[in-house]
Amino acid sequence: MRIPLIAGNWKMHKTVAEAEAFCTQLKEAVAGVSGVEVLVCPAFIALAPVAKVLKDSDIKLGAQNMYWEEKGAFTGEISPVMLKEIGCHYVILGHSERRQFFGETDDGVNKKAKVAFEHGLVPIICVGEHLEQREAGETNNVVAGQVRAALEGLAQEQVQKLVIAYEPIWAIGTGKTASDEDAQEVIGLIRNLVAEMFGSDAAQMTRIQYGGSVKPGNTAGLMAQPDIDGALVGGASLEVESFMGIVKAAK
Ligand code: PGA
Numbered sequence: 001m002r003i004p005l006i007a008g009n010w011k012m013h014k015t016v017a018e019a020e021a022f023c024t025q026l027k028e029a030v031a032g033v034s035g036v037e038v039l040v041c042p043a044f045i046a047l048a049p050v051a052k053v054l055k056d057s058d059i060k061l062g063a064q065n066m067y068w069e070e071k072g073a074f075t076g077e078i079s080p081v082m083l084k085e086i087g088c089h090y091v092i093l094g095h096s097e098r099r100q101f102f103g104e105t106d107d108g109v110n111k112k113a114k115v116a117f118e119h120g121l122v123p124i125i126c127v128g129e130h131l132e133q134r135e136a137g138e139t140n141n142v143v144a145g146q147v148r149a150a151l152e153g154l155a156q157e158q159v160q161k162l163v164i165a166y167e168p169i170w171a172i173g174t175g176k177t178a179s180d181e182d183a184q185e186v187i188g189l190i191r192n193l194v195a196e197m198f199g200s201d202a203a204q205m206t207r208i209q210y211g212g213s214v215k216p217g218n219t220a221g222l223m224a225q226p227d228i229d230g231a232l233v234g235g236a237s238l239e240v241e242s243f244m245g246i247v248k249a250a251k
Contacts, residue, residue: 002207004223004250005163005230007039007124008237009064009092009211019046023053025240030059035251037230040237041092044078051087062090062124065098068111070119080119091116092232094150095126096169106149113150117158124163124232125150126211127190131170139168140189147193159198160205164190165232171212173234177222183210184225191227216245223250 014022019042030038041062042050051061067077083091093116094109113123127146129139143166151159166187168178178186187208195203210222211232222228230250236242 002205002229003035003037005037005039005207005209006243006247006250007041007062007090007092007165007209007230007232008243009041009095009232009234010043010237011064011097011234012043013238014042014046016046016049019043019050020053022238022240023050023059026059026243027054027057029240029244030057030247033247033251036247038247039090041090047083047088048086054087060089061087062092063088064092064095066091066093066112066116066121068108068115080115080121084119084121088121090124090163091121092124092126092165094146096128096167096172100169106146109150110152113154113162117154117161122161122163124165124209126165126167126232128167128169128172128212134168134170139186143186143190144193147190148197151194151197154198156198156202159194159202163207163209163230164194165209165211166190167211167232169212173213175213177213177215177218178210180221180225183222184227187225187227214246216242216249219246219249 039060098104207229
């Protein structure tokens with residue numbers, strides 16, 4: 001049984017004080033909610049303070065990126081050891097904004113995913129096509145290529161714990177969501193590919209989220225699809241009310 005994961009990707013939003021205030025409120029709002037896993041992914045500097053606020057709650061903490069080395073001369077980077085020490089459970093890898101603005105590649109995402117697992121972090125690997133690729137009928141090829149490359153060389157036990165987020169780039173921050181059926185089609189294809197690579201038992205355990213303009217109003221339809229196991233939420237994760245609307249609709 002795959003428990004849906006609702007993850008808030010705050011991107012470059014919220015100061016430390018704002019992040020603490022949000023999580024204090026969220027903790028109260030989430031108390032008593034079961035059947036769905038809730039995750040927040042603040043900016044790096046807010047991770048440690050937020051970890052303190054979330055202590056004694058079921059809300060999980062995740063980072064938005066990391067580097068693949070444990071330590072060393074890598075100015076500006078954050079290591080998996082550092083994330084683990086402050087209580088991160090998840091790390092988002094290969095978000096389309098990282099690929100677009102910061103030169104992340106499939107190969108880098110693959111290296112990071114392996115290292116994340118070595119350090120006890122669960123990667124959330126993001127994949128998704130551009131609008132031109134969708135219009136040219138290339139969606140399935142593009143996404144399959146990203147998934148193959150990112151999962152290359154992982155172990156079956158790792159893939160069982162892994163989270164993949166299918167985020168069509170044209171749906172991120174645009175207010176345009178993929179239809180429930182289109183999202184299911186691509187996510188079903190991802191699950192088949194994981195089964196081909198790692199066996200169907202592993203593929204039945206991998207959680208695959210949808211991301212891209214998820215809101216309280218469109219969550220239930222997406223979550224009703226057989227292969228969609230939660231959402232990676234940007235804009236609507238920044239207010240407790242809308243984030244909770246999504247959490248409740250995902251149950
Ligand atoms: P959005 O962002 O919900 O604002 O579209 C999703 C994401 O980038 O993860």
